[in-house]
Amino acid sequence: MQDNQNKNTKELLISNFKPQKSSLLQSLHMIQKENGFVSENDMLVLSRYLKVSKSEIYGAITSYPEIHTSINSELQECTGLSCYINNDKVSNNTTDCKFKCFEGPIAIQNHNLYSKSNGKYTKTNSLKTPIIDSSGILDKPVLLENINQKKNFESYNSIYKFDALRKTLNKKPMDIINIIEESGLKGRGGAYFPTATKWKMASGNKSIQKYLIVNCEEGEPGVFKDRLIMENMPYMLIEGAIIAAYANNCSDLVFYINGEAEKSFQTLKNSLIKMQQNNIIDKNGMIFDSDYKLKIKLESGAGGYVCGEETTLLNTMEGKRREPRLKPPFPTEKGVFSLPTIINNAETLCNVTYILNHSVREYKKIGIKDFPGTKLLSVSGHFKMNGIIEIPMGITINDLLDKAKLENPSDKIKYLAIGGPSSGLLPRSEFDTSLKGGFLNSSGIMMGAGGFIGINSTIDPIDIIINLAEYNADESCGKCTPCREGTPRLVEQLKQIKPISDKEKYKDELNLLAETVNLASLCGLGQAAGNPIISYLKYFYD
Numbered sequence: 001m002q003d004n005q006n007k008n009t010k011e012l013l014i015s016n017f018k019p020q021k022s023s024l025l026q027s028l029h030m031i032q033k034e035n036g037f038v039s040e041n042d043m044l045v046l047s048r049y050l051k052v053s054k055s056e057i058y059g060a061i062t063s064y065p066e067i068h069t070s071i072n073s074e075l076q077e078c079t080g081l082s083c084y085i086n087n088d089k090v091s092n093n094t095t096d097c098k099f100k101c102f103e104g105p106i107a108i109q110n111h112n113l114y115s116k117s118n119g120k121y122t123k124t125n126s127l128k129t130p131i132i133d134s135s136g137i138l139d140k141p142v143l144l145e146n147i148n149q150k151k152n153f154e155s156y157n158s159i160y161k162f163d164a165l166r167k168t169l170n171k172k173p174m175d176i177i178n179i180i181e182e183s184g185l186k187g188r189g190g191a192y193f194p195t196a197t198k199w200k201m202a203s204g205n206k207s208i209q210k211y212l213i214v215n216c217e218e219g220e221p222g223v224f225k226d227r228l229i230m231e232n233m234p235y236m237l238i239e240g241a242i243i244a245a246y247a248n249n250c251s252d253l254v255f256y257i258n259g260e261a262e263k264s265f266q267t268l269k270n271s272l273i274k275m276q277q278n279n280i281i282d283k284n285g286m287i288f289d290s291d292y293k294l295k296i297k298l299e300s301g302a303g304g305y306v307c308g309e310e311t312t313l314l315n316t317m318e319g320k321r322r323e324p325r326l327k328p329p330f331p332t333e334k335g336v337f338s339l340p341t342i343i344n345n346a347e348t349l350c351n352v353t354y355i356l357n358h359s360v361r362e363y364k365k366i367g368i369k370d371f372p373g374t375k376l377l378s379v380s381g382h383f384k385m386n387g388i389i390e391i392p393m394g395i396t397i398n399d400l401l402d403k404a405k406l407e408n409p410s411d412k413i414k415y416l417a418i419g420g421p422s423s424g425l426l427p428r429s430e431f432d433t434s435l436k437g438g439f440l441n442s443s444g445i446m447m448g449a450g451g452f453i454g455i456n457s458t459i460d461p462i463d464i465i466i467n468l469a470e471y472n473a474d475e476s477c478g479k480c481t482p483c484r485e486g487t488p489r490l491v492e493q494l495k496q497i498k499p500i501s502d503k504e505k506y507k508d509e510l511n512l513l514a515e516t517v518n519l520a521s522l523c524g525l526g527q528a529a530g531n532p533i534i535s536y537l538k539y540f541y542d
């Protein structure tokens with residue numbers, strides 16, 4: 001029986017993967033799909049086939065939250081913030097965010113989704129991400145324009161004709177970089193780094209092989225906009241990705257997709273097949289009838305928040321543990337397999353398609369000078385409406401709530417958790433703040449990737465901060481001491497002070513620890529893990 005199992009695993013590996021370490025993550029996904037989990041014996045077979053020690057394989061697997069070494073067939077309740085605040089009672093069997101925040105509370109069992117109503121979970125076949133009407137705040141949508149016609153090849157082709165890509169191939173790569181520079185586009189993955197600056201850094205590195213990786217990991221709880229992009233506007237995304245690859249003279253394009261986002265993976269895969277069938281990409285990777293050739297691949301990610309951090313993502317593509325790398329060198333110089341690599345978020349690349357389809361002038365009419373264009377916000381929590389809304393950059397929170405009618409007048413939002421576990425809480429008194437890139441104010445609040453969770457008066461802010469702090473502590477990859485030791489200590493301290501009425505004397509200690517974790521940690525996760533606590537101390541501590 002065991003011999004047969006080993007033989008099956010080996011055959012699976014031989015027929016699908018090269019015997020090299022970089023095949024590890026994709027092999028694990030395939031074994032797990034076949035058997036439901038990855039057994040000790042599978043690890044042994046993998047170790048022999050990939051010629052990687054079993055301990056190294058075990059070390060990598062235990063760092064990948066989406067790879068399981070046993071089957072959990074119990075119902076697991078989501079502890080993502082939106083589910084947490086909408087769930088009256090959470091069992092001990094839990095799981096982290098399942099990115100259906102608009103429907104919370106939800107649970108999973110054997111890969112099936114369940115949603116809760118009247119205290120009972122029932123199976124939901126497919127949950128469609130709602131789109132919130134933005135006509136009160138935007139003259140016309142940018143990314144969500146014609147959203148209902150963007151999923152289907154025929155309708156997308158009849159409206160857009162892949163003109164943005166055709167136009168690109170008639171220009172020199174540097175002309176495209178200059179257009180993007182002029183547009184002022186900044187990355188929508190959360191850091192708002194100027195897209196053309198990154199591209200220029202990469203174009204200085206001459207290499208025959210160069211990668212463009214589309215970051216579709218989307219592992220931040222409360223954010224579900226890249227899944228909407230992949231599942232509803234795949235051609236706009238693929239078009240933008242090919243344009244970016246051409247502008248940067250890339251030989252390879254990889255869509256790195258969250259391992260649990262199976263529908264997103266399948267939609268992108270089918271869309272690429274459609275593009276091949278319609279001679280947009282030929283079987284050798286030539287784009288239209290130009291002489292530009294591109295190798296395009298889809299890969300499933302390893303999961304969790306830190307995996308979306310660009311250097312962590314690179315490590316997992318090489319079959320290494322889910323840990324960030326030291327920077328410099330930056331990926332544009334030494335990225336995946338030590339080759340120059342550009343990493344862009346899915347939403348950023350949809351903006352690229354829009355700019356090429358319309359014009360820099362059109363694009364710059366929307367948003368504000370430093371942050372032109374729009375942002376997709378993932379709205380959830382206690383709002384009247386949850387889902388994705390496209391907002392003009394620079395709009396104030398008050399204007400957004402008012403003009404998009406997000407709130408229930410009889411159940412007002414008291415505070416917001418914006419920007420996920422790296423940002424923090426903003427009280428209603430601060431709702432005249434404008435939404436844009438970078439820090440929104442001095443308390444470390446950021447819009448980041450656009451998580452926007454509204455909370456009413458029923459939840460004590462300290463419970464929200466404990467949920468976020470626990471998440472950061474769980475997600476800490478353990479590579480550096482300040483984050484590995486500091487994030488659980490923050491949770492402990494918060495839990496200790498929660499029941500105490502005279503909290504004032506603990507304030508300085510908590511603040512110092514939060515600031516130390518931020519200052520001393522190695523990657524963006526730890527460097528922002530203190531932010532929720534700092535915002536809590538500023539606005540809610542008494």
Ligand SMILES: Cc1cc2nc3c(=O)[nH]c(=O)nc-3n(C[C@H](O)[C@H](O)[C@H](O)COP(=O)(O)O)c2cc1C
Binds near residue numbers: 306307346
């Ligand atoms: C903890 C952490 C998680 C991140 N998660 C994501 C993610 O899920 N998707 C994403 O595009 N960028 C994520 N980023 C940002 C990436 O490191 C990188 O800046 C981004 O993909 C670059 O694309 P852009 O310039 O187009 O925004 C994350 C960063 C950190 C520190």
Ligand code: SF4
Binds near residue numbers: 306522524526
């Ligand atoms: S800051 Fe945290 S997540 Fe980042 S390297 Fe250090 S331990 Fe890992």
